[in-house]
Amino acid sequence: xxxxxxxxxxxxxxxxxxxxxxxxxxxxxxxxxxxxxxxxxxxxxxxxxxxxxxxxxxxxxxxxxxxxxxxxxxxxxxxxxxxxxxxxxxxxxxxxxxxxxxxxxxxxxxxxxxxxxxxxxxxxxxxxxxxxxxxxxxxxxxxxxxxxxxxxxxxxxxxxxxxxxxxxxxxxxxxxxxxxxxxxxxxxxxxxxxxxxxxxxxxxxxxxxxxxxxxxxxxxxxxxxxxxxxxxxxxxxxxxxxxxxxxxxxxxxxxxxxxxxxxxxxxxxxxxxx
Amino acid sequence: xxxxxxxxxxxxxxxxxxxxxxxxxxxxxxxxxxxxxxxxxxxxxxxxxxxxxxxxxxxxxxxxxxxxxxxxxxxxxxxxxxxxxxxxxxxxxxxxxxxxxxxxxxxxxxxxxxxxxxxxxxxxxxxxxxxxxxxxxxxxxxxxxxxxxxxxxxxxxxxxxxxxxxxxxxxxxxxxxxxxxxxxxxxxxxxxxxxxxxxxxxxxxxxxxxxxxxxxxxxxxxxxxxxxxxxxxxxxxxxxxxxxxxxxxxxxxxxxxxxxxxxxxxxxxxxxxxxxxxxxxxxxxxxxxxxxxxxxxxxxxxxxxxxxxxxxxxxxxxxxxxxxxxxxxxxxxxxxxxxxxxxxxxxxxxxxxxxxxxxxxxxxxxxxxxxxxxxxxxxx
Numbered sequence: 001x002x003x004x005x006x007x008x009x010x011x012x013x014x015x016x017x018x019x020x021x022x023x024x025x026x027x028x029x030x031x032x033x034x035x036x037x038x039x040x041x042x043x044x045x046x047x048x049x050x051x052x053x054x055x056x057x058x059x060x061x062x063x064x065x066x067x068x069x070x071x072x073x074x075x076x077x078x079x080x081x082x083x084x085x086x087x088x089x090x091x092x093x094x095x096x097x098x099x100x101x102x103x104x105x106x107x108x109x110x111x112x113x114x115x116x117x118x119x120x121x122x123x124x125x126x127x128x129x130x131x132x133x134x135x136x137x138x139x140x141x142x143x144x145x146x147x148x149x150x151x152x153x154x155x156x157x158x159x160x161x162x163x164x165x166x167x168x169x170x171x172x173x174x175x176x177x178x179x180x181x182x183x184x185x186x187x188x189x190x191x192x193x194x195x196x197x198x199x200x201x202x203x204x205x206x207x208x209x210x211x212x213x214x215x216x217x218x219x220x221x222x223x224x225x226x227x228x229x230x231x232x233x234x235x236x237x238x239x240x241x242x243x244x245x246x247x248x249x250x251x252x253x254x255x256x257x258x259x260x261x262x263x264x265x266x267x268x269x270x271x272x273x274x
Numbered sequence: 275x276x277x278x279x280x281x282x283x284x285x286x287x288x289x290x291x292x293x294x295x296x297x298x299x300x301x302x303x304x305x306x307x308x309x310x311x312x313x314x315x316x317x318x319x320x321x322x323x324x325x326x327x328x329x330x331x332x333x334x335x336x337x338x339x340x341x342x343x344x345x346x347x348x349x350x351x352x353x354x355x356x357x358x359x360x361x362x363x364x365x366x367x368x369x370x371x372x373x374x375x376x377x378x379x380x381x382x383x384x385x386x387x388x389x390x391x392x393x394x395x396x397x398x399x400x401x402x403x404x405x406x407x408x409x410x411x412x413x414x415x416x417x418x419x420x421x422x423x424x425x426x427x428x429x430x431x432x433x434x435x436x437x438x439x440x441x442x443x444x445x446x447x448x449x450x451x452x453x454x455x456x457x458x459x460x461x462x463x464x465x466x467x468x469x470x471x472x473x474x475x476x477x478x479x480x481x482x483x484x485x486x487x488x489x490x491x492x493x494x495x496x497x498x499x500x501x502x503x504x505x506x507x508x509x510x511x512x513x514x515x516x517x518x519x520x521x522x523x524x525x526x527x528x529x530x531x532x533x534x535x536x537x538x539x540x541x542x543x544x545x546x547x548x549x550x551x552x553x554x555x556x557x558x559x560x561x562x563x564x565x566x567x568x569x570x571x572x573x574x575x576x577x578x579x580x581x582x583x584x585x586x587x588x589x590x591x592x593x594x595x596x597x598x599x600x601x602x603x604x605x606x607x608x609x610x611x612x613x614x615x616x617x618x619x620x621x622x623x624x625x626x627x628x629x630x631x632x633x634x635x636x637x638x639x640x641x642x643x644x645x646x647x648x649x650x651x652x653x654x
Contacts, residue, residue, distance in 0.1 A: 166361035169328055172348040173355045174375035174426055184374070188365045 030242035043243035050226055050244065057223040058251070060137060061206035064144035068152040068201045069194065071145070076156035076193075077186075080163070091157065094150050106143055106214050113139055113215065135217030143211035144201075151200035159193030160186075195259050203252055223248050278340065279304040279462050280325055280353075280430060285334035287320050294320045295486045298334070302430075302464060302479075307456050309465045311473040312483035313509070318466045319358075321483075322432045325464065326355050339429075354428035356436045360419040362407045368394070368418050369403035375426035393421035396455065413444045420455070430462045437472065449476055470510045474498060482506050503619035507549040514555075514590050517622075518548035518615065526615055529585060531564045533608060537615035547616045552580070552593040554612035563605025569598050 034040045047054075079090050097105060112118045113133040120130040133139060163186065171185045209224025216222070223244060230241025278301045285298040294317045302308050310318040323329040324336055327348035335342050343351060354375070362371050372390045381389075394400050397417035407415065416436060423431055433452075437445045453476050456463045467473055473480050474494040482489045482497060482505075489509075490502040501507035504515050518528035523538035528548045540546060560566045567590065571582030581592045583604065590606070598604055 164359075164361065166357045166359060167363060169326075169348070170355070170357055170361035170363070170422075171374070172328075173326060173353075174422070175349045175378045176374075177347075177349050180378055184378070185363060185365075189363075191365075 027242045027245055030239050031246045032243075034239060043239045044247070046240055047243050047247050050223075053221055053223055053226050054247075054251070056137075056220070057206050060141055060144065060212075060220075060222065061202050064141045064148065064205045065152075065198055065202040067141065067145050068149045069198065072149055072152035072156055072197065073194070076153050076160050079153075079157055080160035087161070091154075094153050097146075098150050102147065103210065105147065106211055109139075109143055109146065110134065110214055113142075134215060135219060137216065137220055139215040140212050140220050140222075143215040144205040144208065147211065148201040148205055151204075152197040155196040155200065156190065156193040159190045163189055191262065195262060199256055199259060202255065206252065207248060277304060278302065279338065280464070281337040281340070282321070282324065283335045283337065285321075285324055285331045285336070287317070287324065287329055287331050293486055295324075295331070298486070298488070300481065300488065300491075302462060304429075305460050305462055307453070307463045307465065307476060307478045308481060309467060309473040309477040309479070310481045310483055311467060311470060311509070312489075313468055316483045317486040318468075318483050319434055320486075322355065322434050322464060322466055325351075325430070326353055326432055327351050352428060353430040353432055354423040354426050355432040355434065356419050356423050358434045358436070358438060360415045360436075362415055362418055362422070364407050366407070367403065368399065368405050368407070368410070371407065371418055372421045372425050374422060379426075389425050390421075393425045396424065396458075397421045397451075412439055413448065416440065416448065420452070424455070424459065424461070428461060430464060431456075433463060433465045435466055435468070437467070437469075445472075452476065474510070482509060484509075500614065501549060501616060503616055504547050504549075504621040505619070507547075507614075507616065508621075512552050512591055512593075514550045514552065516548045516550070516588070518546045520544040520546045520615060524610075526613065529565055529588070533564075533613055534610045535613040535615060536610050537613075540615065540617070545618055547618060547622050549614040549616060550590075550608065550612055552591045553578075554608075555590070555592045555594075556607040556609075557581075557592065557594050557596060557598060558605045558607045560603050560605040563607050565606040565608070566603060567606065569600055569602050569604060572598065572600050 031043055032039055032041065034042065079087055082090070110117070114120070115130060115132070115134065117134070119133060124130055167189070168181055168185060171181045176184060206222075207224050209222060209228045212220050212222040212225055213228075227241050227244050227248075229235045230237045230244065280300075280302040282298055282300045285295050286293065287295040298317070298321065300321070310321055312318050320329055324331055327343075327346060327350075330344065336344055338346075338352065363374065366374065369390055372393055373386045376386045376389060390403070391400075394402065397420050399414065399417055399421065402410070402414070402418075407418070410418065416439075419436070436452075437448050440448060449472060452463070452465075465473075465476065474497070477494055479491060480494055480497045481491050484505055490497060490506045492500070497506065498510055501510060501513075507513045507515055516528045518526050520526050520537070520540040520543070521532065522542050523540075524535055526533055526535050526537070526546065526548060565585055567583040567585035569581050570584045570589070571580075573580040575593075578593045578595050579597055581594065581598055583590045583592055583606065585606075592606070
């Protein structure tokens with residue numbers, strides 16, 4: 001019995017070792033070695049020079065996550081109260097952009113936001129002054145929210161639809177008005193969804209590079225861009241790139257650790273947790 | 275007589291064009307234990323929801339202490355509900371569940387603590403304060419739900435099939451406990467069930483419902499001994515329901531013979547339904563009896579035997595502690611007080627010679643319930 005189950009898990013174990021464990025070790029190896037392959041902590045120390053990039057990435061990532069939550073929660077909540085048919089159609093619409101290529105979606109925002117883009121042309125036609133839309137932190141956050149909000153909505157929608165209606169009735173029955181029902185019952189019970197939504201938006205947002213490259217211009221360099229540059233760009237330095245990746249990973253792990261503290265071990269209530 | 279605490283006047287409710295309650299009228303006295311009894315889909319849960327404020331009736335009014343409360347939202351009503359599946363808050367522990375209502379009302383921590391402790395003691399859950407809900411058994415969750423509702427000091431407690439999910443033994447215990455709590459607190463209980471035994475053993479008043487209408491209101495003994503129509507006779511306990519003719523007061527003809535009975539006021543030569551409870555019939559020797567038949571079925575039920583006796587093609591159900599051989603010929607003896615005469619109703623003839631209706635009904639309900647659980651929805 002035991003050998004059989006071992007045999008069954010073998011392909012997965014091999015896959016995980018080859019494509020997850022070994023690459024991680026390689027990243028760590030590169031981070032702690034120089035070009036000649038001898039041990040050094042210089043790379044990690046040099047990461048400190050880019051603390052402003054880290055701060056900007058985290059700040060924009062947090063902003064995008066907060067906006068996604070503020071927009072996504074009411075949407076998911078209202079959606080969970082509508083008819084089954086409406087829910088299906090709306091969820092389709094939420095997911096539809098995700099089936100379109102990521103680059104294409106971001107390019108289309110460029111054409112909208114450019115100095116000679118659709119929005120500015122419309123403003124000009126109305127006799128209003130043109131605005132600087134593209135190449136701003138705002139454009140980067142917009143791109144993040146636009147691309148990642150489905151990952152916020154879906155886990156929230158998931159917990160909210162599974163919520164037992166009689167529990168809400170019980171709260172009303174015990175004297176809670178709509179506001180209290182929401183604050184004391186709906187919100188706490190949907191925390192697993194909130195947590196996984198935040199994680200699933202924050203993690204990709206903080207490490208993105210395409211969005212900032214396309215919508216942020218050169219001025220809004222993020223960690224992702226920095227890493228990209230170390231491997232493919234002008235500043236070719238895989239050792240530094242690995243060190244930055246490692247530090248980023250540690251930061252994300254810490255963030256997730258903090259998030260899970262709020263979760264109270266109720267992860268089994270629904271939602272998708274990373 | 276104490277005053278009415280809840281009154282429903284001409285309530286009509288329909289869901290998706292289907293009428294669930296038709297011109298429903300019910301008055302409940304303060305401190306009473308009232309049971310709404312009926313098969314699934316008869317509208318009994320809807321009555322509770324109308325009182326709780328979760329359903330607004332299309333027509334008619336709901337009164338609480340003689341004050342109209344139609345427009346009052348659930349959280350402002352002085353009634354509390356124990357929901358079918360308890361509906362405890364999964365993110366809170368036992369203590370916080372019970373404290374929920376009082377905290378909403380802004381009671382002081384000391385007061386909350388005192389009441390919660392009292393309530394947990396009342397439902398025998400002292401020491402469980404810090405348990406999570408998922409760590410409790412069904413019976414314990416049930417008791418937390420009771421404590422949570424009672425902690426709110428309701429004037430009326432609504433109980434929506436609260437024992438439905440418990441096993442038989444636990445259910446019997448909880449019946450006794452609930453009855454005790456009701457007597458201790460003096461709170462008006464409105465209890466919904468489809469279990470006739472539960473209804474008879476707990477209630478002061480039983481309201482038998484079917485198809486959104488009241489079939490009969492009365493004390494458990496009235497309901498059992500003096501059923502109003504064939505539906506009530508059959509739903510409450512087992513019965514043989516026969517076509518009869520009321521010849522005159524105290525004289526009824528059925529099964530080919532004239533019998534003396536205790537009923538009167540039906541007029542002369544009036545077609546009626548006659549109810550005879552299976553346990554009221556005495557088995558005697560064939561020579562000493564008007565009614566003679568052949569035993570065609572014997573089932574051992576533990577406390578007694580159940581016989582099916584074929585009398586000129588009609589099948590009677592009889593319960594007796596004395597064994598009879600299958601195929602033997604027996605006589606049946608009826609005393610005047612064994613015979614109960616009812617007016618004909620829409621249910622006449624529905625339930626055959628002897629009726630297996632109750633058993634079928636239970637099966638139907640089991641099926642329906644599983645379907646309901648599958649849909650995760652409430653009754654009605």
